[in-house]
Amino acid sequence: MPNTFGHLFRVTTFGESHGAGIGVIIDGCPPRIPISIEAIQFDLDRRRPGQSKIVTQRKEADQAEILSGMHEGMTTGAPIEILVRNHDARSSDYQEMQALYRPSHADYTYDAKYGIRSVQGGGRSSARETIGRVAAGAVAKQVLAHFYPELEVIAYCDQIYNRRSEVDPNVVQFSEVESNIVRWPKASEADELIKLIETVRSEGDSVGGIVGCVVRGVPAGWGEPVFDRLEADLAKAMMSLPATKGFEIGSGFGSVKMRGSEHNDPFYQSASGKIRTRTNHSGGVQGGISNGENLLMRIAFKPTATIAQGQETVSKSGESAEIKARGRHDACVLPRAVPMVEAMARLVLVDHFLRQRAIDWK
Amino acid sequence: MPNTFGHLFRVTTFGESHGAGIGVIIDGCPPRIPISIEAIQFDLDRRRPGQSKIVTQRKEADQAEILSGMHEGMTTGAPIEILVRNHDARSSDYQEMQALYRPSHADYTYDAKYGIRSVQGGGRSSARETIGRVAAGAVAKQVLAHFYPELEVIAYCDQIYNRRSEVDPNVVQFSEVESNIVRWPKASEADELIKLIETVRSEGDSVGGIVGCVVRGVPAGWGEPVFDRLEADLAKAMMSLPATKGFEIGSGFGSVKMRGSEHNDPFYQSASGKIRTRTNHSGGVQGGISNGENLLMRIAFKPTATIAQGQETVSKSGESAEIKARGRHDACVLPRAVPMVEAMARLVLVDHFLRQRAIDWK
Amino acid sequence: MPNTFGHLFRVTTFGESHGAGIGVIIDGCPPRIPISIEAIQFDLDRRRPGQSKIVTQRKEADQAEILSGMHEGMTTGAPIEILVRNHDARSSDYQEMQALYRPSHADYTYDAKYGIRSVQGGGRSSARETIGRVAAGAVAKQVLAHFYPELEVIAYCDQIYNRRSEVDPNVVQFSEVESNIVRWPKASEADELIKLIETVRSEGDSVGGIVGCVVRGVPAGWGEPVFDRLEADLAKAMMSLPATKGFEIGSGFGSVKMRGSEHNDPFYQSASGKIRTRTNHSGGVQGGISNGENLLMRIAFKPTATIAQGQETVSKSGESAEIKARGRHDACVLPRAVPMVEAMARLVLVDHFLRQRAIDWK
Amino acid sequence: MPNTFGHLFRVTTFGESHGAGIGVIIDGCPPRIPISIEAIQFDLDRRRPGQSKIVTQRKEADQAEILSGMHEGMTTGAPIEILVRNHDARSSDYQEMQALYRPSHADYTYDAKYGIRSVQGGGRSSARETIGRVAAGAVAKQVLAHFYPELEVIAYCDQIYNRRSEVDPNVVQFSEVESNIVRWPKASEADELIKLIETVRSEGDSVGGIVGCVVRGVPAGWGEPVFDRLEADLAKAMMSLPATKGFEIGSGFGSVKMRGSEHNDPFYQSASGKIRTRTNHSGGVQGGISNGENLLMRIAFKPTATIAQGQETVSKSGESAEIKARGRHDACVLPRAVPMVEAMARLVLVDHFLRQRAIDWK
Numbered sequence A, B, C, D: 001m002p003n004t005f006g007h008l009f010r011v012t013t014f015g016e017s018h019g020a021g022i023g024v025i026i027d028g029c030p031p032r033i034p035i036s037i038e039a040i041q042f043d044l045d046r047r048r049p050g051q052s053k054i055v056t057q058r059k060e061a062d063q064a065e066i067l068s069g070m071h072e073g074m075t076t077g078a079p080i081e082i083l084v085r086n087h088d089a090r091s092s093d094y095q096e097m098q099a100l101y102r103p104s105h106a107d108y109t110y111d112a113k114y115g116i117r118s119v120q121g122g123g124r125s126s127a128r129e130t131i132g133r134v135a136a137g138a139v140a141k142q143v144l145a146h147f148y149p150e151l152e153v154i155a156y157c158d159q160i161y162n163r164r165s166e167v168d169p170n171v172v173q174f175s176e177v178e179s180n181i182v183r184w185p186k187a188s189e190a191d192e193l194i195k196l197i198e199t200v201r202s203e204g205d206s207v208g209g210i211v212g213c214v215v216r217g218v219p220a221g222w223g224e225p226v227f228d229r230l231e232a233d234l235a236k237a238m239m240s241l242p243a244t245k246g247f248e249i250g251s252g253f254g255s256v257k258m259r260g261s262e263h264n265d266p267f268y269q270s271a272s273g274k275i276r277t278r279t280n281h282s283g284g285v286q287g288g289i290s291n292g293e294n295l296l297m298r299i300a301f302k303p304t305a306t307i308a309q310g311q312e313t314v315s316k317s318g319e320s321a322e323i324k325a326r327g328r329h330d331a332c333v334l335p336r337a338v339p340m341v342e343a344m345a346r347l348v349l350v351d352h353f354l355r356q357r358a359i360d361w362k
Helices: A037-047 A091-099 A107-114 A120-125 A127-147 A174-178 A187-202 A230-239 A252-257 A334-359 B037-047 B091-099 B107-114 B120-125 B127-147 B174-178 B187-202 B230-239 B252-257 B334-359 C037-047 C091-099 C107-114 C120-125 C127-147 C174-178 C187-202 C230-239 C252-257 C334-359 D037-047 D091-099 D107-114 D120-125 D127-147 D174-178 D187-202 D230-239 D252-257 D334-359
Strands: A010-015 A021-027 A064-066 A080-085 A152-160 A209-216 A244-249 A267-269 A275-277 A295-301 A311-314 A320-323 B010-015 B021-027 B064-066 B080-085 B152-160 B209-216 B244-249 B267-269 B275-277 B295-301 B311-314 B320-323 C010-015 C021-027 C064-066 C080-085 C152-160 C209-216 C244-249 C267-269 C275-277 C295-301 C311-314 C320-323 D010-015 D021-027 D064-066 D080-085 D152-160 D209-216 D244-249 D267-269 D275-277 D295-301 D311-314 D320-323
Touching: A010 A127, A010 D021, A010 D080, A021 A127, A021 D010, A037 A064, A037 A127, A037 A334, A080 A127, A080 D010, A127 A334, A152 A174, A152 A187, A152 A334, A209 A334, A209 B252, A230 A244, A230 A295, A230 A334, A230 B230, A230 B244, A244 A252, A244 B230, A244 B252, A252 B209, A252 B244, A252 B295, A295 A334, A295 B252, A334 C334, B010 B127, B010 C021, B010 C080, B021 B127, B021 C010, B037 B064, B037 B127, B037 B334, B080 B127, B080 C010, B127 B334, B152 B174, B152 B187, B152 B334, B209 B334, B230 B244, B230 B295, B230 B334, B244 B252, B295 B334, B334 D334, C010 C127, C021 C127, C037 C064, C037 C127, C037 C334, C080 C127, C127 C334, C152 C174, C152 C187, C152 C334, C209 C334, C209 D252, C230 C244, C230 C295, C230 C334, C230 D230, C230 D244, C244 C252, C244 D230, C244 D252, C252 D209, C252 D244, C252 D295, C295 C334, C295 D252, D010 D127, D021 D127, D037 D064, D037 D127, D037 D334, D080 D127, D127 D334, D152 D174, D152 D187, D152 D334, D209 D334, D230 D244, D230 D295, D230 D334, D244 D252, D295 D334
Parallel strands: A267 B311, A311 B267, C267 D311, C311 D267
Antiparallel strands: A010 A021, A021 A080, A064 A080, A152 A209, A209 A295, A244 A295, A244 B244, A267 A275, A311 A320, B010 B021, B021 B080, B064 B080, B152 B209, B209 B295, B244 B295, B267 B275, B311 B320, C010 C021, C021 C080, C064 C080, C152 C209, C209 C295, C244 C295, C244 D244, C267 C275, C311 C320, D010 D021, D021 D080, D064 D080, D152 D209, D209 D295, D244 D295, D267 D275, D311 D320
């Protein structure tokens, strides 16, 4: 339902950007899993505003408090509520929004849907809503690690504006991505990207890009053959993040220019006896189910809607007006989107892991 | 769950390619909606094998029988079961599959997941599984038409292999798309595409492409701001179709090379007093909710995995082998994917329509 | 949702009493479970009309056809559709219903809810709707038997009208219950009950009663502590059967006259080392979770609403009228309710079994 | 799922008795409904420990904080989180529980299910868990009042131990029920009941009883004909409350001794033109759907498991022991159960109201 994601590992988020707080209930987490709050805080810090000079300067500690579901550092099987209080909410920045619809924001559509709107900070459409997702994703990470220590999910900026990383997702390293504030997988190039973003911001403008995401160590057999295909659930997960416009898995849109004879992934048996594919155009899924190869995804993010330039718009009553954003914002959302993408990938994976566990035949 | 789609207009499909039959239960359909079985059959016929020379020649009438939920041509509010019996199931074509894994098919992943497999025809991964979706989509079409006579969903082949249509989705016409067997939106070019597909088939190969889909006449206010964003549910819907590798809405992956100042859609008031946007990079959704502009989607389909050329593979026990497909199949799945895409779009729309109706404030 | 039951072992039923057929889709059944269609037919035959002189004489073979989800006698993990065609549908018996509301039937409430109604045979409110449940329950039985061969679910008539069985549920035997057409747990008394029912019918009247149900061999740990308590799901399951008016577990309404010191079930360790309770007022559940003792339930069924005596009612337009049932019916629904109760109990159990499996910590 | 209730008006609770706090997320609440936090607090106060001399003396203000989903006193359509912090948590009272299983508590079953347990205060099985339900029920009350000002839900103690109220539920008054601390519907008799409870407590014992609940002003047409019958969802709702052992609607278990000719509710047209029934053995539901008559329910609560007398039990390792409760507790849970029953009834009603709204044909 609207604010719930997942079927067995079920996450429900709440909270507005400028309300009392933001958070999440995780229901269905298996018991007896050790959970470190530091690990949750680590991912929240990666997503946090003000973490570097290239992201929004809103000052929020984003300190997580676990209100329930834990006993002496372990999950109990009870719902886990994680709460982050808001502190630096500046409603005054958002006065104008009450009257004018910000282009490519959700102001107008909220009014159409609900007939009412928390004018401050975009309500549920704010990137702050993703705090709950990232916190839940950090729990999912620890659950997955408990059962599959080899499984790793790494997201990174694969393209910003017209600059592509051309990194090989199969070898990208978390430490290299995290070594630079732009989360560029080739650290030596990071300064160029930082400069690009700063230039765009100085022009009162914004840019988007593509987040790449690789999952290594997924066992074969997760997913479903029809509606809940692994790639379908991943697509939904990613397209539910703010500012996303596209999703692809494996060869993605590039598959279109290939012939079947090129695109098909031949099977072979590895030295260790495992059945593998020589290529991975499938992106780790076949018929909606993981085949044990790396999951490879790419997610397109549009340029941030909030820009400092004047733009044409209308008021609630339909009168023409010009609007210029004054709220703090990111000129490029990509670096902060990286932990969000990882979190969503993990929420999909842990859910399908539990689903498979329920019907496991081995 | 695995074989159910939708929250209020809830569709559950069943059936295998070479079993007794294929079908669907639609639960949650509002009562007193006139439903024409001819209209259901019309869409099933568009999806049917053997409908033209460029698609698989399997002979199936795909005749729909409505077993429940109707009274004198109207829905009763009870679940609607639609059943299509299989007739031309040739198990012999599929003997080899028991032993060898077809590359980029679901044989290996099914074995990994279930430890058992209906070897004939790919079981649930066959395109025949989409019969239930198309039948349900045809019911959704009639429900939507009852409440929103202006709403129309049109899908079409926007690209096949390296050939793009460059059609303007805002003006594409259903009649023109349906006037040619390749469902190309520019009918005058259809012969070229037919030739392309025939050439590929004669080479024992296959191609993919991009299906475009436009929805006109959606009111503002459908969708949800967080997990069940309209674009997220559409992405899941499309990525749950066989052979899909990518999804984009509005500017999609193209948004990446735009600045915010170009990408944002300025608001204005139309002559009729409606609030509209000058451009539609958003693709009809803002913050996960429809804004009344056309929904614009593109879905990438990989080249058909079944090809007549020899390919490297392994047997269940891991021994190297060569495999060459003998089952009937499509060299290009796109023309038959068009009604599937429309059906999935409608299933998402009718569900969000009912969801909005439940909380409507007007 | 309306016609779906269960979370992981998910059952969706369809069909009307006098339509083309009745059936069910079972989604989420684990793969590689041997399923005998004879075992399904066995339970359908127990539920069937015309099986003995004391139940409705409608002639239906109720022959089950499995349309999907099986391969060589084993489940494949795909959805299982089971279909039963209707044969002896006599619409003429139901003409009067179009005009007059039958007292304590669903005619009036259907009109209020849907504004339309399948007048023949009560649509979804007919006892024929339970065919899908019983078929699904028979599959659940085989799944449970695969994993828990000791688990047995036995229902029986514990009271008919004013006659109580006073049987000890802990020792009641399936063979004794099934040895007589009234499904009385003390076979030697069955003739009395048959006579009672025949007398009531000869008077154009009807009676209700209480179905008892015991489940032996449930492991400790199934259920949930809050909303999805095992007894809550069992209560919903039973109260969703036609004609039910009450549910109790363990001491039930009788607990009210006990003190805590009498009612509490003391723990002890059995000779085999198992932790057990000396009494079982809890009825096998504590805090919503099974404790390994027998589950003990009782379900109240009202007297059949269809009676041959004249009754006061109104027409759709509100005019006073007298109505006298002419359709075939049961003077006492209890004997045929027994397999329905068992089916619903098993659907709850198999679902909670799979749920527990997903989070199992052992 | 485990901690979620409802399909469209969806309530997820969290929190343990002796953790940081307890609360609820309400998802799917329609927008633009005025909500008074005082009204929420009013119901929380009715449920609160320490509210009178006959209930547990734990000191908790149970002050509700709304963290999200509201704007200037109105719902926004976003999820509403309500949080109540714990204050008077005395873990020392519960030390013994770590080692010994309290009879008829959930200690043993939690260990069986989860292999871990928040030993203090019974974790999720504490009556404190119902704070989230009562808070959500108070929101549901205000939503229902917004659309159906006449609808009223009144619960009351209908029986305590062997003392019956014999009140007519059709005329019972909220003010009279609330006028006395035992929530007895005949205020003049309240002192007798208070004395009864005090006597039982002085003996270190406990008693249960029956809570009656009437709903007046429900329109005809709410509910579903099959699994989600209104009475089935009400049964689940009530049987999910701690300490419940039985549920009945309308004639309930009493129906068993009636003939169909007595039990059927004849229809007539009232002076105002409304179709009504002369009797109400159906308890306001026919075929799972409300018929516009009063909903009449009775719920059996067992005697409180926590008693001050010594009882036989075992330790986690199975050794025999005697246990005597030291935690604060209620000798009779009934007076505090009354607002819980009302809350659960409203959660079911508001959900079915929204479900009916989604498919409404009028």
